[in-house]
Amino acid sequence: MCTAVRFTDSEGNLFFGRNLDWTVGYGERVVVTPPAAKVPAAFERPDDPERGHTVMGMGIVVGDLPLYFDCANDAGLAVAGLNFPQSARYAAEPVEDTVNVAAYEFPYWVARNFSTVEEVRAALERVTVVARPVNEQLPVANLHWIISDATGAIVVECLERGLVVWDDDVNVLTNEPDFGWHRQNLRNYLMLTGGEPAAATWGSARLAPFGSGVGMQGLPGDYGGPARFVRAAFVNAHYPTKSGEKDNVTRLFRTLGAAAVPEGCAEMADGSEERTLYTSGYSVATRTYYHAAYDAPAICAYPLDACDLTGDKPFFAEAAA
Template sequence: MCTGIRFTDSNGSMYFGRNLDWTQGYGERVVVTPPAAQAPAAFERSGDLDAKHAHAVIGMGIIAEGVPLYFDCGNDAGLAVAGLNFPQSARYAADPASVVAGDSEQEAGPSTSSKRRVGAVGADRGSNPINVAAYEFPFWVARNFATLDDAREALGRVTVVAKPVSPQLPVANLHWMIGDATGSVVVECLEGGLRVWENDVDVLTNEPDFGWHRQNLRNYLMLSGAEPEAAMWDRARLAPFGSGMGLQGMPGDYSGPARFVKAAFVNSHYPVQDTEGANVTRLFRTLASVAVPMGAAQMPDGSFEITLYTSCFAAASLTYYHATYSDPQIRAYRLAAYDLGGTEPFVAQAA
């Protein structure tokens, strides 16, 4: 289970964050990858940026086989991406797509529809197909693109391949949320193909697919943060007990559908804030409304899912914030505080 959100402040600057919910951690730490890092790619890709033009990346993850495996991250241009669990519906390609001789790159451009189906999983993607292993998808996005529009354009040629980084780390079934100051999209590899959804509610959780979640919100359009008016039942006047009763019917469990509804409501109704401190508080408070406590979500083996950490990427200051289940103190990692001249990803210390 996981929940991701995005919003902008009064100046139009983006804040992007997530809860990571699971039964155990993986030794994840805040990782910084300099532009010149020699992280090996899963496939040969001629379009990847070189060391002089690639973006610096900061976020939560682990380093395996010299590759930064980001759970979520942001880059020096203010673009952010997060991977969330999608265990039932994710369908990756078994093999990379191949180049079709004679095709022009222009012919492989993406659709401009608000719901883009940009090619079948595992199908040929036209000229210069972009093969990306699922494990490297967040890093590939953050390293190579400055804007959401740039990422959208490239996704028209992407095939996500079920290739593990090592035999010890199996492929995780995920879908992804990508955002910048202009908005966000959800990327899903479904049975019928890779699909890019325009995310007008700036929220993502888990199963089912994003299209289902977006339609399901219509079941809750009567929710309101306002105190309801008193009602007359014949001669009886029924007054509300107090504020908050406009949210009667809000789902309160920790399933993906319930968390999506609650996070979408809180995220959209939270008053716009001005300062970075107030907006970091907004993000952590919003995600706290769907955070999973010990004992509420038991797995078949008897273990419990909990919110292992909450993170926030502030695009204006390029600062990554996070707090953990056992240590709720929010720590800050400012990208500018680190030496970005190296050639290897490294674990960062709080600034």
């Protein structure tokens, strides 16, 4: 399970973030890949440039290969992969005369090579996402992706009918089912409001609301993908637009908190329990990645501009003092 959101501040700057919900961590840390990094590609892609964008996000490094769970680049483009285990259908083998990208490298490939959502959308017309594992220890993960810049967001899904690109006008993504289903499901919640309902008269009785927040009765409270999608979409759409870094980082983490999973509430079939392992976000205005873990909830900041980007290998960033 996972939840991702995006929004812009009063000056149009993008803030993008996600919860990663799972039973165990992978030793993930904040990874920076400089523009001259020599990252091994899963397939021959002669059109990939020698130098790309600087990429920063949460992930692990296997050899010289950065495996990003979510990331953003120095141009203001951000991407996150979310669990999509029932519906994802990747190509079993590379397809001739297309741009073949392994699912595990898709977030980095997007962030390294493109500056805007529209550039990604155009490139995806020729892309095949292939089910190639990293190695025997890291099998293929079934995911879908939200990709965003300051202008908006798209969702990329590999379905039975092929690769589908959705316009994400609600700026949210969770897990199953597909995005189209989630978008239609929001129509079941048109009655929700953050305002206080008006009093009603039933016969001779005048019924007044108990107080604020009552207009949200009917908001789903479970931790499944559909419920988290509705909650995140409602909160994200109704949160007031803010100015300044501090208020917008607060907005990002509070919005994602509405869909965060506490321990003991989401038991898996094998008895293990999911929880929100971390919440993260990226501010384009300050080029800063933010991160807070379940057991260490204080938000840590990782400014990209404090990193040495002259090398040719991915490296782990240090939090600002």
